[in-house]
Amino acid sequence: MDAPTDMLRTPTGGKPSLYARHQKVYPKLAHGRFRQLKWLVMAVTLMIYYVTPWLRWDRGEAFPDQAVLIDIPARRFYFFFIEIWPQQIYLLAGLLIFAALVLFLVTSVAGRVWCGYTCPQTVWTDLFVMIERVFEGDRSERIRRDRGPLTLDKLWRKTTKHAVWLLVAMGTGGAWIFYFVDAPTLLNRLFSFEASTPAYVFAGLFTLTTYVLGGFAREQVCTYMCPWPRIQAGLQDEHSLLVTYRAWRGETRAPYAKGADWSGRGHCIDCGNCVTVCPQGIDIRDGQQLPCIGCALCIDACDSVMDKVGLPRGLVAYDTLENLSSKATGAAARIRLIRPRTLLYGGLLLFVAGLMAVALATASKLDVTVLHDRNPLFVALTDGGTRNGYTLKIVNRTHDTRHLALSLEDLPDATLTIVGDDSHENLIVARSDDLRSVRVFVTLPRERHARERHEFTFALTDHDSGLTSRVDAVFNGPGQ
Ligand code: SF4
Numbered sequence: 001m002d003a004p005t006d007m008l009r010t011p012t013g014g015k016p017s018l019y020a021r022h023q024k025v026y027p028k029l030a031h032g033r034f035r036q037l038k039w040l041v042m043a044v045t046l047m048i049y050y051v052t053p054w055l056r057w058d059r060g061e062a063f064p065d066q067a068v069l070i071d072i073p074a075r076r077f078y079f080f081f082i083e084i085w086p087q088q089i090y091l092l093a094g095l096l097i098f099a100a101l102v103l104f105l106v107t108s109v110a111g112r113v114w115c116g117y118t119c120p121q122t123v124w125t126d127l128f129v130m131i132e133r134v135f136e137g138d139r140s141e142r143i144r145r146d147r148g149p150l151t152l153d154k155l156w157r158k159t160t161k162h163a164v165w166l167l168v169a170m171g172t173g174g175a176w177i178f179y180f181v182d183a184p185t186l187l188n189r190l191f192s193f194e195a196s197t198p199a200y201v202f203a204g205l206f207t208l209t210t211y212v213l214g215g216f217a218r219e220q221v222c223t224y225m226c227p228w229p230r231i232q233a234g235l236q237d238e239h240s241l242l243v244t245y246r247a248w249r250g251e252t253r254a255p256y257a258k259g260a261d262w263s264g265r266g267h268c269i270d271c272g273n274c275v276t277v278c279p280q281g282i283d284i285r286d287g288q289q290l291p292c293i294g295c296a297l298c299i300d301a302c303d304s305v306m307d308k309v310g311l312p313r314g315l316v317a318y319d320t321l322e323n324l325s326s327k328a329t330g331a332a333a334r335i336r337l338i339r340p341r342t343l344l345y346g347g348l349l350l351f352v353a354g355l356m357a358v359a360l361a362t363a364s365k366l367d368v369t370v371l372h373d374r375n376p377l378f379v380a381l382t383d384g385g386t387r388n389g390y391t392l393k394i395v396n397r398t399h400d401t402r403h404l405a406l407s408l409e410d411l412p413d414a415t416l417t418i419v420g421d422d423s424h425e426n427l428i429v430a431r432s433d434d435l436r437s438v439r440v441f442v443t444l445p446r447e448r449h450a451r452e453r454h455e456f457t458f459a460l461t462d463h464d465s466g467l468t469s470r471v472d473a474v475f476n477g478p479g480q
């Protein structure tokens with residue numbers, strides 16, 4: 001029973017600590033095509049995030065003109081020409097499933113490109129490190145300054161960096177709340193201190209999280225906090241394109257002296273450049289690791305080294321695990337993009353996209369539901385007839401008031417009465433963007449088998465468009 005405890009002891013006999021002190025990562029600026037691509041993706045994603053709440057979309061006078069708005073008080077989600085009501089939450093669910101399937105497909109084809117290029121944590125960390133470089137220099141300068149004594153120069157650089165970080169974090173937190181309230185109005189209120197307390201609280205909360213996650217937590221978010229690295233491992237296989245070190249070419253690694261012979265050694269000159277540029281502080285030569293976000297900056301770093309020593313690029317490159325092992329045995333490399341996994345994800349993606357398109361195209365602007373009275377189920381009238389009560393719920397999703405004529409189908413000789421309708425015209429006025437509840441009675445005379453159960457339909461015909469919405473209902477009699 002003592003064996004496991006003994007196995008946990010360090011060589012010197014002491015108990016090892018389960019706590020490892022965090023080593024700060026000082027990523028060096030990489031130069032190359034993937035760094036350029038990351039700058040571009042950063043610019044585009046940040047622009048989309050900051051600009052979107054300011055885009056306008058005309059929906060008529062009584063409706064918000066913000067193109068993308070999550071209007072919680074009105075329980076409405078506006079996305080350009082799409083307007084989603086709480087009853088249509090399935091569309092949002094479909095959108096999330098669609099996004100997840102895109103992520104599954106992309107991950108199975110090219111590994112963690114989401115993590116390496118577009119994840120908000122990656123984008124904002126990259127932005128914060130860029131600001132850090134502006135004020136504190138590149139890797140070696142930052143390390144030297146951090147290890148050195150506190151000087152006036154160090155103080156102003158660090159203070160200014162934190163001030164700019166905070167400004168970016170405030171802009172980020174502020175922009176997020178603009179998605180929930182009309183952006184120009186909220187901006188004015190924020191600066192004139194007339195905004196609601198929740199607006200200040202949430203802006204402050206998002207400012208703080210951006211500042212902490214982008215400025216301090218950085219790679220630890222990807223390694224320890226995010227569940228996605230654990231999930232994505234199950235989406236990749238030996239044919240997925242990953243950032244890899246081609247050990248078959250690089251080993252045996254050794255330092256290189258200019259003009260030296262390459263025979264009997266690998267192409268890796270053990271310069272460590274792939275490690276120093278890594279925002280996760282890891283060594284790609286150790287193989288696939290959970291903290292690797294697939295940003296490909298180590299490819300850029302190594303390609304620059306290969307250019308300098310006059311060797312072909314691609315010692316660190318996008319490749320598959322299958323190719324790594326087959327190249328090691330001299331077999332030809334090949335890329336298999338079409339395989340059961342990608343076909344499955346692609347097929348599901350098309351299926352969900354099709355469902356979403358149909359659901360959006362056929363989404364009715366007038367929703368009618370009918371609730372039959374539960375107690376009593378029917379009322380037996382003294383003349384032998386039977387009466388049933390119903391509540392019609394009418395949602396008018398158009399931006400105009402609708403005048404609807406209510407009638408019955410497939411229930412001959414039945415009488416329809418709208419409670420409170422003294423004109424007896426069976427006309428219902430459904431105001432724009434509103435839910436209307438209407439109580440109705442349906443009565444069958446004795447000679448129409450009023451004691452039996454009948455299936456029939458409520459029909460609502462729009463006076464202006466002539467279109468009819470129908471909803472099925474059941475008439476209950478005492479003898480059914
Ligand atoms: S190992 Fe390479 S791809 Fe992975 S995080 Fe580091 S630099 Fe990016």
Ligand code: SF4
Pocket residue numbers: 245250267268269270271272273274275285301302305315316
């Ligand atoms: S950058 Fe390339 S050559 Fe330098 S250590 Fe990394 S893999 Fe080896």
